[in-house]
Amino acid sequence: MRRAAPWVAAIAAALLVPFAGPGSFVLHVLILVLMWTTLGAAWNVLGGLAGQVSFGHAALVGVGAYTTMILYLKLGIAPWWGMLAGGAAAALVSLPIGLLCFRLRGPYFSLATLAVAEIVRLVALNFESLTNGPVGFLITALPPLHLGGWAVNWESKTPFYVAAVLLAAAALVSTDWVKGSRLGAYLVAIREDEDAAEAVGIDTVRVKVITLAHSAFLAGLGGGFYAFYFRYVDPDAVCNIGLSMEMVFIAMVGGLGTVGGPLVGATFLTAVAEVVRGQLGLGHLVFYGLSMMLVIRFMPEGIWGRVHRLLTRPRGAAADVALGG
Amino acid sequence: MSRLEVERLSVSFGGVRAVRDLSFSVAEGEILGLIGPNGAGKTTVFNLVTGFVRPASGAIRLDGRPLVGLKPHAVARHGLARTFQIVKPFPRLSVRENVTLAAFLRHPARRDAEAHADAVLERVGLAHRVTVAAGQLTLLDQKRLEVARALATGPRILLLDEPMGGLTPAEVGLASDLVAGIRDGGVTIVLVEHVMKAIMRISDRVLVMNQGEKIAEGPPSRVVEEPAVLAAYFGKRRVA
Amino acid sequence: MNIQTFVQSLVSGALTGSLYAMIGVGLTVVFGVMRIINLAHGEMVMLGMFGAYWGQSLWRLDPFLSLLLWAPLMFGAGMAIHRFLLRRVVPGGELNTLLYTAGLSLLVANVALLVWSGDYRTITLSYGAEPIRPLGIAIAVPLLVAFVLALVITTALWTFLMRTDLGRAIRATSQNAEAAILMGVDVERVAVVTFGLGTALAAAAGVLLAPSLYLYPTVGELLIVKCFVIVVLGGLGSVPGAIAGGVLLGVVESLGAVYVSSTYKDGIGFLLFLGVLLYRPSGIFGVGRS
DSSP states (O other): OOSHHHHHHHHHHHHHGGGGOOOHHHHHHHHHHHHHHHHHHHHHIIIIISOOOOSOHHHHHHHHHHHHHHHHHHHOOOHHHHHHHHHHHHHHHHHHHHHHHTTSOHHHHHHHHHHHHHHHHHHHHHOHHHHOGGGOEEOSOOOOOEETTEEOOTTSSHHHHHHHHHHHHHHHHHHHHHHHSHHHHHHHHHHHOHHHHHHTTOOHHHHHHHHHHHHHHHHHHHHHHHHHHHOEEOHHHHSSHHHHHHHHHHHHHHOTTOSSHHHHHHHHHHHHHHHIIIIIOOOHHHHHHHHHHHHHHHOTTHHHHHHHHHHHSOTTOOOOOSSOO | OEEEEEEEEEEEETTEEEEEEEEEEEETTOEEEEEOSTTSSHHHHHHHHTTSSOOSEEEEEETTEEOTTOOHHHHHHTTEEEOOSSOOOOTTSBHHHHHHHHHTTTOOSHHHHHHHHHHHHHHHTOGGGTTSBGGGSOHHHHHHHHHHHHHHTOOSEEEEEOTTTTOOHHHHHHHHHHHHHHHHTTOEEEEEOSOHHHHHHHOSEEEEEETTEEEEEEOHHHHTTOHHHHHHHHOOOOOO | OOHHHHHHHHHHHHHHHHHHHHHHHHHHHHHHHHOOOOTTHHHHHHHHHHHHHHHHHHHOOOTTTTHHHHHHHHHHHHHHIIIIIGGGTGGGOHHHHHHHHHHHHHHHHHHHHHHHOSOOBOOOOSSOOSOBOGGGOOBOHHHHHHHHHHHHHHHHHHHHHHHSHHHHHHHHHHHOHHHHHHTTOOHHHHHHHHHHHHHHHHHHHHHHHGGGSOBOTTHHHHHHHHHHHHHHHHOTTOHHHHHHHHHHHHHHHHHHHHHTOSSSHHHHHHHHHHHHHHHOTTOTTSOSOO
16 A cells, blocks of 8 residues: 555544534535545546546446345345445446446447446336335434444434545545556556557456446445435436436546545535535536536646646646556 | 468458458568558558457467457467557656556566566667657657557567658668567567568568458569569559 | 237337437537537537427417527537537547536536426427327327428438538548548538537427427436437437437337337337447448447
8 A cells, every 4th residue: 555644644534523523514514525525436436547438327326325225124234234235236237337338438438338327227217126116215214333332323423424434535545546556557558548558468348347346336335325324215316317427527527537536526516516506596517517617628637636736746747647656 | 480370361341351361471580571552451460460350260370379369468468569550659658657558468566567668668769758758759759669568568579560651761760770679689570561661671571462462472572573563553554 | 919009109209200310410410520429419409499489488489480590590509619619628538528518518408497497398389289190190290390390401411411512521521530631621610510510400309399398408318318329329420320210219219118118118229229339339220430
C-alpha cells in the first residue's frame, strides 16, 4: 500500500466527527456525501481509470440494494452482511455483463450497458415473486446489533455515518491502490488506445472484466447501503437511468480517473441538490446538466484534477497520467 | 528452421477477398520485405498474423506453434510483436511509460520493467526524450517509440508496418540502420514498406503482393525484374 | 391466431415505426458524419412535441401545419448548438463529447420540466376522432397523417442526400472523413449542416408524434433509448438501415404487445438490440459499419 499514513489519518479523522456533536441533519448530509462518493468512485474505477463509459451502473446498484433487501426480509440476514453480499452479487452479475458488453468498444459499449440496465430494470419491475415489482421493499425495523456490549441505536445517524465512512474509504483506497498497481497501468493503456494495449500483450478483455467486477462490487455495496439507510427500495429508486447519470456526473465533475474526484463531485452534487432544491425550489438536475457541460468544456480534468495539477506540477511539464506516481 | 510459417491464408471483407491463399515463411534472423501496391493486402496480413483479424482459412505457426484463434495479446506473449502503420502511442503518457507498459509483459516488477524500458529506449535512440509525452514527439521519434514498444515485449519476430512512411530521406537512413541493428540483435523481421530504396537495401528477401495474392518472392534484385511485379506497379500491360 | 388482429398490429406497428425511423435517421446521420452519439437527440424530439402542443394551444395552429415553423427553427437551433457548443468539445474526444451531450440532455429535459411542469399532456385534433377502417383494419387518422408526412420528409431527405452537392458531401464525409477532406469537402460546414439536419428531423418527428402520444418533458429519455435500438438494428451511420430499423422496432413492439406481454414488450426490443450489437455490430442488414 502506498501512502498508507495519510489514508489512516483521514479515515480516523472522519470517524471522529460524530464526537464533535454535529446535529443529525449535518450527519445526514455527510452520509449522503459519503454514499455518493462510494457510487461515484465505483463508476470512476471503470469509466475514469479504464475509459469505459457505462450508462447502466444503476443496474449494479440495484442488484446490491435488492440483494440486501431480499436477504433481510426473506431470509433474515442482517443488512450489514447484506451489503457485503450485495457487493458480491453485483460483482457476480457483472461478469456475464462484462464478457458480453466488452466485446464492444467505445460508444457501442456505452449503448450496450444502457440496454442491459433497462433489462435489469424491467426484471425488477416485473419479476414480482422475487422483487415485489413496482411496490418494492420496505424495512420497518432493523435487527438489534451489539458491538462490544453496546446496543447500537438505529434511531441515531451515527452508526450509518460510520458505515458510510468505511464504504467510501473502501472505494477510494481501492481506487488509489489500483492506480498504483500494474493493473492500473494497464487500464491507462486501454483508455489511451485499446489496439496498442493488445499489441503490447495486455489481455484487454480480462483486465476490463476484472475492473468492472471491482466497480460493480463498490456499486453493489453502495446500493446495499442505500437499502440499509433509507430502508426502502423500488425499481424507480435504484434502477433508473437518472441514477446512472448521477454516478457519471460525480466522477466527471470531480475529475475522471482521479482518486479524490468522487469525493469532490459527491460534495458538489449533494450541496447543489440541497441548496437548489431547498432554497431555490428549482430542479437540481438542471444544474447537474449545466455543470457537466461547463466542466467538460472548460475543465475536462474535473475539479480535483485541476487542483491536483496546479498543486503538484508546474505548468507545461510533461504529462504524467497516473502511471505509478 | 523457419521462425514464422504462413500457409494458405485467406480472408475476405464484405465479399472482397483481401488475402487469398497466401503462403510464405520467414527464416530465423531474416529480414523479409513485404511490398505491393496500395490495397494489396499487406497490412491485412499483419492483422491476420497478429490476431487482430481472424482468417477465414489457413494456418499461421510461430516456431511450430499454431497462432490462429489467439487474441493479439496472446500472440504478443508468444513472442510476436508488431508496430502500426498509423502510429498508436499512448499519447498522454511519457515515452518511458509507453515502453514500460510493454516491458511489463516479461518483467512484472515495475522496477525491472522500467530498467528494461530504458535499455530499449537507449537502443532506439530515444534515451534523451524519456520524460516527454508521447503525443508531443516528432513523427520520426513516434516511429522510434512504436518500435521501442514492440521491442520491449521481448519478441522473437517483429512485424514493422511502414516504419519509414512519411520520413525524410535522411531519416529513412537512420530508420534503416535501426532495423538492421535490431536484426543483428537476434530478432527476425518482417517489414511492410513503400520506400523501395530502403526495403531493397535492407531486406534479405522480398515478397510481392497484389490484390491479396503473392505474385513474386525472392532476393530483392531479382524480384524487381519480374514482369508480374512491373505490371502490378507500373500498369495494366498484360504480361505473357 | 386471429389474422385480423395480426394485420391490425402489423399496420399500426409499421405506422409508428415510420416515425421511429425519422428519429433514427436524424441520429444516424449525425453519427455518420461526426462520430457523435447525441444523447440529447430525444430532447430534440420532445421539443418538437411541445412545439406542436403550444402552437395549437396558443395560436390555434394545426399541429401538422406547425411542422413548417418548427422544422426550420430547429434546423437553425441545431446548427447553433453545433457551432457554439459542440464544436469546441468534439476535439476533446469521443468520451467527452458523449458525456457533454448527456449533460445537454439533462439540461434541456429539466429546464422543460421547470417551465412546463411534469404534467402529461395530449393534443386533440378537431378532425379524425374516429379511426378509418379500410378492410376492417382500424387506422388512427393522426397516425396516418403523420405516416404520410414522414414518408414525404424521408423521401425528400433521401433525394437531398443522393442528388445535391451538399448531400453528396455529407455522404462522402460519412464514409471517409479523411478522403472527403482531401477531395475538398468543407467538413466543418458539413458537420454544422448535418447537426442542424439531425435536430430538425428529430423535432419534425416530435411534431408528427405529438397527436399520437402523451407528451411530457422527460419523454426524451424513453425515445432516445428506442432510438439507439433503431440505429443499432440498422447499423450506426446508415440511413436506409435506420429506416428499416425504425419500422422493424415499431412492428416488433406492436406484435410483442399483442402476442407476448405488454410488460415485457420493451424487453424484446432490448434483447434484439443486445443480440444485434453483439453478433451483427454492423446492423442486421449489414449496411452500417462496426
